[in-house]
Amino acid sequence: MAFDQLSDRLQMALRRMTGKARLTEKDIEEMMREVRLSLLEADVNFKVVKSFTKSVKEQALNEKIFKGLNPSQQVVKIVHEELKALLGGDTSEFAIKTSGKTTVMLTGLQGSGKTTTAGKLASYMRKKHAKKPLLVALDVYRPAAIEQLVTLGKQLDIEVFERGTDVKPEMIAKEALAYANEHPFDFIIFDTAGRLHIDETMMDEIQRIKETIHPDEILLVLDAMTGQDAVSVAEHFHSSLGVSGSIITKLDGDTRGGAALSLRQVTQVPIKFMGLGEKLDDFDVFHPERMASRILGMGDMLTLIDKVTENVDEDDMMNMMEKMMSGKYNYNDFLKQMKMIRRMGSLGGLMKMIPGMGKLTKNANIDDKQLVYIEALIQSMTHKERRNPELLKRSSSRRRRIAQGSGQRVSDVNKLIDNLEQQTQMFKRMSKMDPNQIDPKNPMKNIQQQAPRKQKKGKGKNRGGFRF
Amino acid sequence: MEESGDIMGFIKKLFQSKQQKQTAQKYRIGMEKTRNSVFSQLDTLLQSNVKIDEDLFEEIEEVFIMADMGVDVVLSFVNYLRDTVKLKNIKNANDLREIIVEEMFKRYVNEAIVDTNLDVDHTLSVLLFVGVNGVGKTTTIGKVAHLLKLSGKRVMMVAGDTFRAGAINQLRIWSERVDCAFFEKPAGSDPSSVMFDAIQYAKAHDIDVLLCDTAGRLQNKTNLMKELEKIHRVIKREIEDAPHETLLVLDATTGQNGLNQAKIFNEVTQLSGVVLTKLDGTAKGGIALAVKETLNIPVKLVGLGEGLEDLEYFDIEEYIYGLFADIV
Known part of the structure; x- marks a missing residue:
């Protein structure tokens, strides 16, 4: 797929229209074709896409938006806004009762991630809302499903209520409620078996479970x-159960996640949480804004900004920036930067959030473990060497010593030296850049293209150097 | 066509010649929802719209998109239809049906013999099952074990998912249902070491086929994909031409991401085929066609339910004709 991002697609479409003072209805229609394809590629249901492009088109026509502004950006903005509105406007969280018990029933297809989500939700409620959760195992069908929940409970130190596989789920639910009444639990999560929405027997069963529990939330x-x-x-789950919300799982993958939009459109119920990884705290409140960007392939800048501000001291950051820009960048800074990145979480995940970097990460082998190796290398240097990168460049015996000290090869040391060199170069360029020239949609664009990967100068188009 | 001594080939032959009605019947039932929901739509479309114009093409496009066939594949397919209509001067929308079915078949088969047989006739055959989380790898292994056992193989399951809570026991329960051998190491063990030990054990105990489960992993997790690469490498080191099959288990409900899954898993483990699961739902699993067309990895098996028997060899003819039964 050549044009992953909507903004790329639109720019391509617009290239054919350059020179025009204004965009006609036909131009907009052509752009809507691109919007349509982009959304279809993101797995948004085609019916939803249809009504969506129609409404965006009307808006684009009505609002006189094209005056003196980059039209493609304007369209992207409208699309993004509209998408955000459809996904649920502002972040919507849980209606948690301040007193008494909150009961939650999870449902869904096989393999959607209910059991893992049950564990994550329980842990989240305990951490963020000081709840005392109880997990109830109602999946008596899938082999070892109960054991899975019990194991999760053990890992999290959260109690799991189970009656084995011989008792009917609605009976277990009933007993669990009685048990919860006698004990100080105030947040009860029922993990049900995965079922096909067209399996009548199983859908009847979950309706009976619902009748037994009368849950506050059906997710x-x-x-x-x-x-x-x-x-x-x-449609099926909603019409037979009347769900009150939903949870989107496996968002740590590289899918664009258009299904979220389809789901939201069909049920009109809010998407409340999202699952973001295999670890039990990879779980968060759903953010429509971020999901909208993701569906459009625009990266998840907001999550990135959140993560950065949550984990990095602003002064530290500023100091670092100054150092970088001045060109006096050394191994101490490098190490510090590594540690900052580490604190922010998985490197691969982080890179993907930066617009335009999504594609890059697919090729670049980014491995969190590499940070450990680099750290070892730097720690095997003397303080003098860390402050003055030139020393390493000049002396092969120093390089050998460091390789031995860190248990790695000399080639690894060389790689690190190259790496630092490249970074210094990159920052030099950045500092020379005119801030107005940086594309706000894709701040990394120019830097990416120009990052000197051992450039062969004097050949072909990319002769190196920065054109201004 | 098939070698006669091979029971698997025999069963396959039966299926292909459509004498084993029960099999075909079940397949049909599984596909029925698919057929009814989408392709009857195509039927109505091609009847009511006598005029062949851009709107019609767009609607055909939507029907295929609806089946998750992959945007690129659909676009190129519909473009082909446009050209053919022009070239052959087709005026009646009804004539489009046959062209659609024929072209789909041609594209899938791609001038090669599509072999859905599993390569299980070595002294020790190793089958590796890979895929993202929750697609049904463990369940599929249960069904494949049953199928192979029926054909007289001595089968052993290998619990290679040492990560997910309960995964080992889930597989063990399947091995009890099937009544076959089962190999495990404690939860948290290095999966490659599980494979290594399992192969040594199998060699010593006269096992014919090893079915190796792996933990579900999203294809963009570099470390987990490296782990899988190592598993693959270790198996290869122990038995030169193994794994004899590396099967990507793909959930039929998966959208466009299925293509990404196939691409990256293929890079890491050289896939020999796809198992398309959960086809008994309303999902069409069309992304498997995109996987075949883009990467030339065929679908070998389809999962049609939760029972031991709910697994069939994939038959493209059956699949397409199943989809289009109403219109041809």
């Missing part, structure tokens, strides 16, 4: 990778 758990079928799944 539909949906895999972010779901394709067009998301609509049918959501």
